[in-house]
Amino acid sequence: MPREQKFIAAIPSSKLSTLVEGCNCVVVNKIALVVNIHSGGIHVYKNRCAHQGGKFVPDLEDADTAVCSRHGWKFNSRTGHYTNPPANGENPCFIQEELYTTLSSSGDLEVYEVVVDVAKSSDVVQFAEGKLKTRSPKSSLVAGEFTVTYYGHACVIIKAGSFKIATDPWLVGDAFLGGWYPLHEPPKNWHKDLAEVDMIYISHRHPDHYSPQTLRVIAKQNPSIPIIVGDLRGGSVVDSYLPMTKVHRLELGRWKEFSNEMRLAILPDGALGDLDTSLLLEYKGYSLFNYVDCGDPNNGQLGKVDIVLGDFAGGASGYPMCMKMEKYSDKYIVKKKQQMNATYLAKTMNLLEKLRPDIFIPFAGYFSEARPSDTRIRRLNTKNSAIDVARKVEDTFHGSIGVFVPTPGRLLDMKKPDLTMPVTRKGHFASHPASKVRLMLRPYEETAVKFAPFIMRRREALEYYFTWANFQDYDLVLEIIECDENLSPCEEPFFVDFRRGLRFPQDLAYARVWERIFVRKSAFRHAMRHGMGWDSFFIGFST
Incomplete structure (x- = not known):
């Protein structure tokens, strides 16, 4: 595939002269870099850990080592190889990609990264000039032509013309070894509706997205529904638990054509590159982006789309509720959860700032802690609600982004979107005696x-x-x-x-x-x- 060099930053000669031998962490024009200087030359990397995107700082014990401030991952900034965990030749996730550098005539160090030349690759997803590059201008829609129907947690059915695709069906059973249970009761005929789709997209292996128990219910009615997954380096969702007979691994970042009017692509996650993916769909010039749980969808290469679906709730961890240390009192946990939920909402707002959709659908956060022994966890593990999201979006974007709050069976029609706040009923919630x-x-x-x-x-x-x-x-x-x-x-x-x-x-x-x-x-x-x-x-x- 054609490739080109993209300019990132220039480290001024005055700053360059102040760097020490070994590992340095610098920021130039808001671009964070790791720079290693030694007698044999200079090596430069993005200051972003390959694990979950944390920032590196110089290690106190080894001059060449950078250590992640989040989880302690380490890499040798002279070789680029991770030392904790060690680099694995079969898994390039554990090798920090080096950037290209050259000295300018003034002595500044110019830094570039090598990227795909998307202008010469028409099937590669392109975000340019702050928006998604669509194949055609928007065409008029009729009622019921382009819709999104919510079924539960991260499961929706997207209808684009005569084509239907379902996402991440987890509608029955538990997840995470009895820790999670669906919050919402799916529509009565959910198994029939999902058995009639043309395709099912599974974003990643986590059991609240890849639920063999739910898929087995669907497969009893239609075992030949094609499953699409991203072709990940660390292994895709293809194993003996999958009851469907057709599984297609799609190359990340490339459009898959289905008609002259509809195409889709599976995009990578920069934060968890061997685990998570997101889904991008274009129909008649309209675009829908489902970033699911991705922390850094499409490696940050984003732009305006029409509809965005994504997680928002937080609470997907035993921290801090399960901590045993003395300081983790109920009062401390409540305060900590407030801070964590605010941070999670801020992350959502940052993504929406980049995507600037007309409509945001908060989903993939509807679960409950129904284990009988988890009463305290259930009480303390507060989460952001869809109402919290709607208020935050309004405060941040002042009406330029609408919020569609999903309830089981509720349908968003792009011909005439209904963004009124729905009435929540007792029947919307699943019972877990x-x-x-x-x-x-x-x-x-x-x-x-x-x-x-x-x-x-x-x-x-x-x-x-x-x-x-x-x-x-x-x-x-x-x-x-x-x-x-x-x-x-x-x-x-x-x-x-x-x-x-x-x-x-x-x-x-x-x-x-x-x-x-x-x-x-x-x-x-x-x-x-x-x-x-x-x-x-x-x-x-x-x-």
């Missing part, structure tokens, strides 16, 4: 108390799991304390040292610093038995 939830939790509990390796040979089983996971050479020491449903310890601590290979010490008398994790035994052992990611239980309030 304790007896039903306990039945859903039973598979996790049975793993904890009946799966023989964990009962008969616990230590050996845990060592086998961590050896199989092959996670090592990471600056981390863990003390794992398995707990009951109330997060009270019920097993002896287990220790794992990931530094310099993998060790399982009997105690941590030799360690200076380590992390102590309290985790529900049922969720932890179920995740280990099935080789699941740890986000399965830490997002689900089990640690």
Whole structure:
């Protein structure tokens, strides 16, 4: 594909002369950079961690190392290789991409990045001059031609002419090992409606977006619905749990044509490049962008579109509700949650500033904590509401962006959008009686108390799991304390040292610093038995 160099910034010679040998973190015209100076030359990188976009600062222990201020990831600014975790040749996510530099005649260091020459690639999604480059001007619509219908959480059906596509159907069952349950009761005929769509888009692997249980219900009526997913470096949603027979992995950032009037593309996430994606659809010159949970959709390359859907609520983590330290009183947690929710709303406003849609649909934040033992978590884990979003949008954009507040079955028609505030009814909300939830939790509990390796040979089983996971050479020491449903310890601590290979010490008398994790035994052992990611239980309030 044709490529070109895009100018980023010029580091003045006066600033360049003040930099020290080794790692430097500088800001030039609001552009944050990491600069390494050594006898062999200069290396420059964007100051953005490949993990979740945190900012680097120079490491105090090694002159060439930059350490992320958010989660402690480290990379060698001379080689570009991450050292914590170590670089993996099969996964370029762990190599910081170096920028191109050249000295100007005045001695300034000009910094460029290599980008795709989109002007020579017509099928590549392009944002230019502050807006999405559409294929054609907008054509007139008739009622019911271009619509969005909400079904629950992150699931909508988008109708563009005769074409229908559903997104992220999680409408039945729990998610995150019993931590999450759908807040809304889906429309009565949801399984019939979803079985009649032309395609289903799944943004990422998290179980509130990729729900095999929901898909199995749909597949009973129509197992041949094509599934589309982004072709991610770290693996796409294609596995034995997927009940549909047709799965298509689309190259990120390229349009897929369906007719002269409709096309769509799956775009990457700059914050979680191996996990998340977003969906862009164009119909008759109108554009719809669903950024789902992306923290940095399309690597920040955005512009004006007509409709935007995205998350808004927050609360998708055990922090701070599940923290055991003394300072985490209810009063402290309430205040902390207020700050976190305000930050989350600010992030949403920043994205809307870049996208400048006519209409924003706040979705992908409608879940509840229905586990019987999670009463305190449910009380303290306050979230932004759609009403909060509508007020913040009005205060920020003064009427230039409308908000469509979704309720189950509510339809947005782009011919004549109805943006009045809906009346919320009791029937909109799903019921999760304790007896039903306990039945859903039973598979996790049975793993904890009946799966023989964990009962008969616990230590050996845990060592086998961590050896199989092959996670090592990471600056981390863990003390794992398995707990009951109330997060009270019920097993002896287990220790794992990931530094310099993998060790399982009997105690941590030799360690200076380590992390102590309290985790529900049922969720932890179920995740280990099935080789699941740890986000399965830490997002689900089990640690």
